[in-house]
Structure formats: structure tokens, C-alpha cells
Amino acid sequence: MIRVMLVDDQVLLRAGFRMVLSAQPDIEVVAEAGDGSQALEVLAHTEVDVVLMDVRMPKMDGVEATARIDGPKVLILTTFDLDEYAFAAVKAGASGFLLKDVPPDDLLTAIRQVHAGDAVMAPSTLSRMLRRFAAHLPSGGGDGAVAGLTPREHEVMIMVARGLSNTEIADRLSVAEATVKTHLGRVLAKLGLRDRAQVVVYAYEAGLIVPSNRPKV
Structure with a gap:
């Protein structure tokens, strides 16, 4: 059972997400919060696997809250495809982001993928965000x-x-998927990264990947 927490200042929006998620046999909504500060208070005494986090909220926004969360995976929900706050949240440790009008099936798939340790992030979208908000990135x-x-x-x-x-990596390298997981685990450990999403950000910031998705030569 995947334990999910909803964090959004819009009560009706939370109710809509809760209705969709509660219909799934493997997902349970165990907590809700109206802002980042309240979310941290609830997480202090509630076991949660995945947090669906809004970006713009009163008191404490989703970016700051994400940076303070240790343990649960965070999936950012944002209104705009090129939301600088959403990208900042990914840098803070989120495992990906979705638009709030995401189809229910895509939302459910994303929650399961994030829970499994994958990142929910389209490379093309990330490239656009990096080009637009390059000024916000450290050298x-x-x-x-x-x-x-x-x-x-x-x-x-x-x-x-x-x-x-x-x-896909295992197929390209002609190795077992378990071998890929081992290599990825070592990459995360050596670079001090939390998950796949941070690997993507790190690679772009280090200049190893450019917006055209060609490796650095």
C-alpha cells in the first residue's frame, strides 16, 4: 500500500485528488495539509511514502517544504509547465513534477513510479525549464x-x-537491470545525490548534458 499525503491550500482540489486516489487498491491517502508548514508538522508523526506537493501556498511554499522533508518522496504539482518554483523544488529534492490538470491515469502512474524510486520528468520539459531559468542555477x-x-x-x-x-539502459548496455541499479546506486553515493531527478539536474548543471540532449564532448 502506497501511503500518500496531499499538500495544497485549495480544499476542493485536495478533495478531487483524494477521490481519485482512494479508488485505487494500492494507494491510501493518509494525511492532508494546507501549506508547507502544516505538512511538516503532520509528517513528524505520520508515516508517508509519497507527498503530492503544491508549489505556491501561504506560510511556507512547496519549495521550502520539500527541502525540509527527509524520507518520503515528493511529487510536485504545478499549474504551469515552465514554473521556476517547480524546478527549484526538484533541486531541493523532489522526485519530479506534474501539471495539476494531469489525467488521473497519469497521476496514478506517476505516484507508483516515484514510490518505486523513479523520477517523473520529461527531458524535453526539463530542457525548456533549464534554458528559461538558467540564471537561477549556480555555476x-x-x-x-x-x-x-x-x-x-x-x-x-x-x-x-x-x-x-x-x-532501457539495461537493453542498451546488454546487462541485467539489477546491474544498472547497482551502477546507479554507486553514482548517487559518489555524487551525493538523492535520486534520479537530482541526477538529471546535476548532469545539466555540470554541463554533461546540453538542452539538445547531446553529451558533452
């Missing part, structure tokens, strides 16, 4: 840490940054 400088990766770990990191799933 690169991750090459030193990247140098500590083995050639195969570097290869896996680039493929993850391009949006490939573990299964």
Missing part, C-alpha cells in the same frame, strides 16, 4: 566529482540524465 563545477566515476557509471549517469529507464 557548474561537478566535473571533479564526476571524475571519480568509472566509465560504466558515467555512461549510466548520462543515460539516466537523458530520461531512460533502468530497463
Whole structure:
């Protein structure tokens, strides 16, 4: 059972999400909050697997709340495709983002993917966000840490940054999916990253991937 928390200042919107999620046999809405501050208070005494987090809320927004959450996966829900706050939340540790008008089936799939450890993020959307909000990014400088990766770990990191799933990477490298997971785990550990979403951001910031999705030469 995937335990979900809804964080949004719009009560009716939370009710709509709760109705969709509660109809699923493997998903349970265990908590709700109207802003980031309240969400942190609830999380202190509630077991949650995935948090559906709004971006713009009173008292504490979704970006700050996401940065303070340790443990549950965070899936950002935003109104705009190119929302700088949504990208900032991904940098803060969110596992991805969706638009609030996402079809129910896509929302359910995203929750399950995030719970499984995957990132819900279209590479094309991320590229547009990076181009538009490049001024908000700190200067690169991750090459030193990247140098500590083995050639195969570097290869896996680039493929993850391009949006490939573990299964797709395994097919391209002709290895078992478990092997890909092992390499990815080492990449996360060596670079001090939390999940696949942060791998994508790191690769762009370090200049290893450019908006056209071509690797750095």
C-alpha cells in the first residue's frame, strides 16, 4: 500500500485528488495539509511514502517544504509547465513534477513510479525549464566529482540524465537491470545525490548534458 499525503491550500482540489486516489487498491491517502508548514508538522508523526506537493501556498511554499522533508518522496504539482518554483523544488529534492490538470491515469502512474524510486520528468520539459531559468542555477563545477566515476557509471549517469529507464539502459548496455541499479546506486553515493531527478539536474548543471540532449564532448 502506497501511503500518500496531499499538500495544497485549495480544499476542493485536495478533495478531487483524494477521490481519485482512494479508488485505487494500492494507494491510501493518509494525511492532508494546507501549506508547507502544516505538512511538516503532520509528517513528524505520520508515516508517508509519497507527498503530492503544491508549489505556491501561504506560510511556507512547496519549495521550502520539500527541502525540509527527509524520507518520503515528493511529487510536485504545478499549474504551469515552465514554473521556476517547480524546478527549484526538484533541486531541493523532489522526485519530479506534474501539471495539476494531469489525467488521473497519469497521476496514478506517476505516484507508483516515484514510490518505486523513479523520477517523473520529461527531458524535453526539463530542457525548456533549464534554458528559461538558467540564471537561477549556480555555476557548474561537478566535473571533479564526476571524475571519480568509472566509465560504466558515467555512461549510466548520462543515460539516466537523458530520461531512460533502468530497463532501457539495461537493453542498451546488454546487462541485467539489477546491474544498472547497482551502477546507479554507486553514482548517487559518489555524487551525493538523492535520486534520479537530482541526477538529471546535476548532469545539466555540470554541463554533461546540453538542452539538445547531446553529451558533452
